[in-house]
Amino acid sequence: MELRQVRYFVMVAQELHFGRAAEKLHIVQSAVSQQIRRLERELGAELFDRSARQVRLTAVGERFLPEARALLAAEQRARAVVAELTAGRSTTLRLGTSTGLGAHLDRVLEALAGIAPETRVELVAARAGERLDLVASGGLDAAFLRGEPDTRGRDDLRFVPLWQDPLVAVLPARHPLAARPDAPPDAPSGVLALAELAAVPLVLTARRNNPSLVDLVVGACHDAGFTPVPGPAYGSLEDTLTAIGAADPSDGLWTVVYASHAARLSTPRVAFLPFGHPGMELTTSLVVRRTDPPAGLDSLLRACAATDDGAGSDRDR
DSSP states (O other): OOHHHHHHHHHHHHHSOHHHHHHHHTSOHHHHHHHHHHHHHHHTSOOEEOSSSSOEEOHHHHHHHHHHHHHHHHHHHHHHHHHHHHGGGGOEEEEEEOTTOHHHHHHHHHHHHHHOTTOEEEEEEOOHHHHHHHHHHTSOSEEEEESOOOOTTOTTEEEEEEEEEEEEEEEETTSTTTOOTTSOTTSOOOOBOGGGGTTSOBOOOOTTTOHHHHHHHHHHHHHTTOOOOBOOOOSSHHHHHHHHHHSOTTTOOBEEEEHHHHGGGOOTTEEEEEBOSTTOEEEEEEEEESSSOOTTHHHHHHHHHHTOOSOOOOBOO
16 A cells, blocks of 8 residues: 555545546646556455445445544644654744843753754743743743742643752941851841841832742841841843942942853852841742643753753643
8 A cells, every 4th residue: 555545535535526536636647647547456356336326435434534534634644743843943932031041041952952953942021020921832941930920821831840949138338237257248148137227228120020039028028026127220141240349348239140150150349148037038830831842842841851950840830
C-alpha cells in the first residue's frame, strides 16, 4: 500500500467522481483509476461501487475511509515534526522580562544556548499585568514573573516556579548603618534589621507598578513593628539610586533591589545590605500558555530547570 494510493482513494471518496478527483489531484483520471484498482487488489476488496451511474463507497470503503484519513493525518504529523526540527534554526522565542533578573537570566540564556543553540531569544520588557496578557494572547511565548500574580480568570496560563529572589536594602554609602566596621567597603556584609530603618524615608514604586514587591516590603515593616516613612517619588530606579547616593547621610533614604540585580548597580555612592528579616524574597516563575505551546518552549523549560534554585515544582493557580 502506497500513501499516494490512499490519498487518491480519500479524494475520490470525497468527490464521488473520478474525474473531479483527478482534477483536484492535478493528474489524469486514468492514473487515479489505475492506482485505486491496485489498492483494491492489495486489500482484496472493492472500495467503490462502480455499477451505478454515480460512484459510491462500498461497505468496505466506508469502513476504510476513516482509517485512510488517519493514515494521511499521521503522515502530516510526521512531516510537521521534521519541519519543526529543521526549522529550529530560525526559531525565535519572545520572552517577557523585568528589571532585576540579573545573573538568573544570564544563566537561563546560557543553558538554553547549550540545549538549543539554534533558538534565538527576543527579550521584551513589560509590566507584570501586560506580560500575563501577552502570554495569554500569544504576543509572548513565555514570561518571567515575580511574586504571587492575580490569577483570577487566568486558567489559560501555567506558572512554573524557578527560584527565590532575595531583596537587599539600598542606603547612602556614608549612612551609619552602611559604615559598620565588619563590612568591607565594596560590599557591606553586615545583616540589617528592618527596625533600624524605621525613621529613614522609604522610596518605593507605586503599588500599581509592582504590587507583590510593595506588599512584601510594607508588610515586613509592619511585622517589624513600624509603618515606613514615605520618601519622595522618582521616575526610575537610576534616579532613585542617584537621590539616595546624594542624600544627607545622617538622615538618608532607602529602597530595596533584588540581590541578583545589585551587583550590576554597584556604585560607590550607595551601599547594598542584606536583610536579617525572614521572608524578604519573592519567587520568580515562568508563565506559559496551557495550550498551543510555541516551538522551542520545551528547550526553554529545560534551560530553566538546569538553573533551578529549588523554588518548587510546577503548580497550577
